[in-house]
Amino acid sequence: xxxxxxxxxxxxxxxxxxxxxxxxxEAQADAALRAALASLRxxxxxxxxxxxxxxxxxxxxxx
Amino acid sequence: MSxxxxxxWRPALACxxxxxxxxxxxxxxxxxxxxxxxDALTAMTSAASAAVPSMLDARERAGERCFDGTPTRAEAxxxxxxxxxxxxxxxxxxxxxxxxxxxxxxxxxxxxxxxGVYCGLASVLADRGVALPTEVxx
Numbered sequence: 001x002x003x004x005x006x007x008x009x010x011x012x013x014x015x016x017x018x019x020x021x022x023x024x025x026e027a028q029a030d031a032a033l034r035a036a037l038a039s040l041r042x043x044x045x046x047x048x049x050x051x052x053x054x055x056x057x058x059x060x061x062x063x
Numbered sequence: 064m065s066x067x068x069x070x071x072w073r074p075a076l077a078c079x080x081x082x083x084x085x086x087x088x089x090x091x092x093x094x095x096x097x098x099x100x101x102d103a104l105t106a107m108t109s110a111a112s113a114a115v116p117s118m119l120d121a122r123e124r125a126g127e128r129c130f131d132g133t134p135t136r137a138e139a140x141x142x143x144x145x146x147x148x149x150x151x152x153x154x155x156x157x158x159x160x161x162x163x164x165x166x167x168x169x170x171x172x173x174x175x176x177x178x179g180v181y182c183g184l185a186s187v188l189a190d191r192g193v194a195l196p197t198e199v200x201x
Contacts, residue, residue: 022096022098025096025098026096026097026098026101028098029097029098029099029101029102029105030101030168032101032102032105033101033104033105033108033164033167033168034168036105036108036109036112036164037108037161037164037165037168039109039112040108040111040112040115040157040160040161041161043112043115043116043119044115044154044157046115046119047119047122047154050119050122050123050126051147054126054129054143057130057139058136058139058140058143059136061130061134061135061136061139062135062136063135063136063137
């Protein structure tokens, strides 16, 4: 095989592998952000129950 | 160079922190890979999320104080309105952080904007006795 072709082939292979690695890294980072956002939203939702309990307690007070 | 440094400094919050404290922040934000910027945003979101139980505890305690003694319904209601107004900036800051996350997931990661939102959240929380890590804040 022509050495120049071999080198060119290797360079192209490295380029493809690099692109694959970068895409995989972004996909992982994307999934991690989605999970963090979902967790934040789930925790925040507890505020609703705090406010609901306050409102219920308020209704039990004398006018 | 900045991209290399960003990738070396994972978890990425540290990456953002290193550059937030330097004049090279803009260079870093432009130079980091998208994955590194997403990681930085994830780190800030996770830090905010971890602090939510403390936020809710502090918010609940503030509401509890409205029922101290024997208030009338009108007095307690007025007090609760004030508590809810006082905490509104916190929930707005969290809304903004969620918006930045949504934008990042659907397109460009505006890390500089995210840092501003996160540091704003840290500031309003500090006023209410809840601490967030602020190494990322300039």
